[in-house]
Amino acid sequence: MANPTNSNLPLNRKDILILVAGLCIMILGFFVMTLDKEPFGFGFLGITLGPILVLIGVILPIFSLFKIKK
Numbered sequence: 001m002a003n004p005t006n007s008n009l010p011l012n013r014k015d016i017l018i019l020v021a022g023l024c025i026m027i028l029g030f031f032v033m034t035l036d037k038e039p040f041g042f043g044f045l046g047i048t049l050g051p052i053l054v055l056i057g058v059i060l061p062i063f064s065l066f067k068i069k070k
Contacts, residue, residue, distance in 0.1 A: 015064060022061035029053030 011019075033050030036043040 018064040019061045022057045025060065026054050026057030029057055
């Protein structure tokens, strides 16, 4: 049995969880955009809230992966 603390993976558990959280936030943002009842999605959900969630879902993993580790 291999020791889980001596893993050769480039990402640790925290980084993987942040990547999965970012993916879930992006999926939630796309789902929120589909909930808009206005024609062509021009309401608050389709134009404002959904894209903000997708943007957060993209930026969160990027900042977590490229942060300076001391």
